[in-house]
Amino acid sequence: MSPLSLDLSPDLFPALTEAQADPDGPGAHRPALHFGDRSLTYGELAATASPLAARVAEAGRIAVWATPTLETAVAVVAALLAGVPAVPLNPKSGESELGHIVSDSAPTLVLAAPGTQLPPALAALERLDIDIDTSAPAAGLPSPGTSDPESPALIVYTSGTTGPPKGAVIPRRAIATTLDALADAWQWTGDDVLVHGLPLFHVHGLILGILGPLRRGGSVRHLGRFETAGVARELSEGATMLFGVPTMYHRIAETLPDDPALAKVLARARLLVSGSAALPVHDHERIAQATGRRVIERYGMTETLMNTSVRADGEPRAGTVGVPLPGVELRLTEEDGTTAVEAYDGETVGEIQVRGPNLFTEYLNRPEATAAAFTEDGWFRTGDMAVRDPDGYVRIVGRKATDLIKSGGYKIGAGEIENALLEHPGVREAAVTGEPDADLGERIVAWIVPADPQSPPTVAELADHVARRLAPHKRPRVVHHLDALPRNDMGKIMKRALTHD
Known part of the structure; x- marks a missing residue:
């Protein structure tokens, strides 16, 4: 395992800064974002995000109507450049949930693509349309609005299965930590081209799927909506990595017997990654049999970003989420939440607790919930139950509740x-x-x-x-x-x- 080097400076996107510094250099012309027939190079992204960052720099906190579009990616990048916390909003949320999130997070602006109809729950917010104009003269990137790695970058709301959604405050430090740890585990570089069709209002689709490639200086091709034909097209045109959730890989597994072209391009992909829920072993095996490639799994949460993963240079074992990422401490505990489970026998179940720089800061406006989420010695209680194999691989067996x-x-x-x-x-x-x-x-x-x-x-x-x-x-x-x-x-x-x- 190579040593992990974390850049906790305010510059989350070195390739963007480089493109701005040398607008005629090769870095400025490298592809960054691709959504359907629309795309931006690093130079164009800098020219587009910079004026937007300047406009929101004094906003305090902004909401982003997080449709799976180029506008959403630009808006979040602009907020990060400005040092302004962004609250991604799920466009499928109901009025009651949206009302709760807006009331709880109190943004001063909502950013949306031009022409997008916003729901009544957002009517009281000032609206700012995200204007993507690549013909505008390039402006200098703004000085980061904060140099503090602990400052809030995103406020991502949990699913709210046990009550109203809670806003997890994710600092810049956690984003840098997780993305650099994944770069180590997955041998992720600027030469990689990622394809995915995930929503952009949560950790998987937004932080890993959009900010991950941008931090590496690589590119992402977003499908807008997941389709196996789109996956096949992008992989055949040079994409090297695929991110998906189990439902997507299940559809791939169902399609493979009648689609040899899909099997061929999946076999050429450098990395197939599944997350957000456990991928059934049956689908693992069907994909491996048809393509000769194994899907690897990783494990994370809104509050912790990424905790573990099967490594690119490790054994891609079905049914496991691999080993702790660099910088992440992980332990299993008994029901009392404090007694450690020492067994590495693949059978003894315990609750996963984690500690490290990948963790969120707090639940917004919920000090009691924040305190309850951590042990006295600083471990976060995930609520996930797991066993550990003799070699340290973690296998999640379900939620405690x-x-x-x-x-x-x-x-x-x-x-x-x-x-x-x-x-x-x-x-x-x-x-x-x-x-x-x-x-x-x-x-x-x-x-x-x-x-x-x-x-x-x-x-x-x-x-x-x-x-x-x-x-x-x-x-x-x-x-x-x-x-x-x-x-x-x-x-x-x-x-x-x-x-x-």
């Missing part, structure tokens, strides 16, 4: 059961929860989308299938058949929406 099932004296992670169920040919999608049981404490419940709705697998069939692969105490006792599993915008299964009614 929804995926840890205590049955018959055992602590069982729902994730490994879901993976086992997905290996059954009669199962298209699967989720596992627990429900009260007078004898066992909790019994395991499987929620299944059958491959053939007319002939779904039986409880006994699935129970035997899981018992053979894992252990008898991990078999489901109840099975519900569904037409589809409830998912959020990132493709994560919303288990709290699974009810017995």
